[in-house]
Amino acid sequence: MAKTKRRSVLKLAGGTAAVSLGGLAGILATGRTPAYAQQKTVHWLKWVDFVPATDQLFRKEMMPEAEKALGIKVNLETVNGNDLQPRVTAGIQSGAGPDLIMSFNNQTYLYANSVVDLTEIAEAVAKREGGLFPYARSICSDGKMFMGMPWAVIGGMIAYRKSWLEEAGYTKFPDTWETYREAAKKLKAKGRPMGQTLGHTFGDAPGFTYPYMWSWGGKEVEADGKTVVINSKGTIDSVKFMQGLWKDGMDEGGLAWDDTNNNRAFLSQTISATLNGASIYIETLRKPDQYKTEKGMPMNKDILHAPLPKGPAGQFGFHLLQSNMLMKYSKNQDAAKEFLKWLHTEANYAKFFNSQKGFATPCTVKWESDKLWDEDPVMTPYKVAARLGQAPGFSGPPNAKAAEGLSKYIITDMYAKAVQGMPAEDAVKWAEAELKKIYSA
Incomplete structure (x- = not known):
């Protein structure tokens, strides 16, 4: 019996047309292709954007482009910002949930033991774009690891x-x-x-x-x-x-x-x-x-x-700082990292930034001189939000205790x-x- 199972698996893996009737029936019954052929899915949970055009851009244009470029399926889910933190807690407790979750301010410190280190991606973007503003670095990194990938500062x-x-x-x-x-x-x-x-x-x-x-x-x-x-x-x-x-x-x-x-x-x-x-x-x-x-x-x-x-x-x-955390329970960590890299390429991030019309201020120095800030003087005051933000917990560090006080x-x-x-x-x-x-x- 063991030999029969092994032959069936080998025939499937070799791509031959000879599939045992039992194996074919099993595949048809489940409605799924074999595991090796399944497409990876990255589930990204973020807030419902206060600029509706941005969420429309993500759903209609950017997520389909990401799927095509990366060969993955992107499940974009949006919720009220106040509902993000409970979802993080639920995912950690159950060991399952969205792969990437948007985080606000120094909430990153609360989940440091439950997230994947994103230092490599964050430092690569920082080097390419003139450096991260200290505000973003202090909130997303404890000096040892990046607990969240800096996304944007929503200036107040x-x-x-x-x-x-x-x-x-x-x-x-x-x-x-x-x-x-x-x-x-x-x-x-x-x-x-x-x-x-x-x-x-x-x-x-x-x-x-x-x-x-x-x-x-x-x-x-x-x-x-x-x-x-x-x-x-x-x-x-x-x-x-x-x-x-x-x-x-x-x-x-x-x-x-x-x-x-x-x-x-x-x-x-x-x-x-x-x-x-x-x-x-x-x-x-x-x-x-x-x-x-x-x-x-x-x-x-x-x-x-x-x-x-x-x-x-x-x-x-x-000013509200947003980052995206990659959860340790995720079964799609490599795909999620590739998706983050894709989002943060200059051409793709620019689409997001331009759709925001200044509502979101990028976390790296490069974007401070972008021509968008000159298009509407009414929006210009938001330009320096990422540069001048001060973190909760001042004059101490924005650590987990400060984050608890904020929460x-x-x-x-x-x-x-x-x-x-x-x-x-x-x-x-x-x-x-x-x-x-x-x-x-």
Whole structure:
């Protein structure tokens, strides 16, 4: 019996027409070709892009091109950005799931033991494209391995209605928090408050609260990455100021917003300004007949971008960094690596970059001088996002402990609790206790 099985296998492997009836029947019954002839599939899980044209580009053009060039099948799956991290956890626990998963910020450190080292690919791209910005390198690499392949930085700037600010007496967007509060109060009195999420959402909430805290001199830990120092005068002052700012000038519904609610509020003309990627402006460019001002003019003509204001300790930014992690449980690691290399060739990455129109800032120096940044001055402020970003955990490293603090929304919740009525000192003490649980473990 053993000899019969061996002959059948040998005949199949040799490509002869002599296939045993039993073997042929088995193949027909399963509906699958023999294992050696099966095409490899790379499953890539990424966020639903805030620029719809990009996901259309991937599905209709780039994924078919990749399949043809690499001889693989690409399964592109998109989900809400807030759903990515639970999918990572589920894949690791079950030992099965997408081969490549998009990661945000320093989440890479949380999964360092569950991902494949991508140093070879990352360093090759860095060498070819003038180097990686330190922000991208610090978040994707712990100095020993690249836990994620740097993909893009989604710059966070304040989108604002130019005419509404002018009507309130401001020819430029406020560059200090005091002036910001003053302007917000005037605008709210006219039914045009500023808007900001303090909810559990991946981008706009921490993108606002971290730089805001830093600008007042607050920080989570010292440079040693161990000593929790959030309970400081700077942090308490920032919380007290936020309490007044929230009541005076903000849309108080922002406590429950995710990363899409502020877009909708701005586009429906219920808020005058909000921290965001460039997706609001890009959407008004895409649909100029749909989005118009109260005077009937295209809204895209009345939108400008500005960085977050500066505080007593300076001006800061925290911009969403995206990378793609290759999971250790993947059975298609070699194919996934080839797919990553293909995505990051200059010609292919350029298609992605151009489709974003400045919403995504590349992680390597080369793209900072790309002509795209000169095509629309409204988008130019996003050009330096990758160069100037500061990572969560400052002034310590953006390691797994800092990533845990970010994932638990401790900094955002500190401000949310305070604007809902908790005394500033108590809100800061709560954050201190939560961070000590993480950093003392």
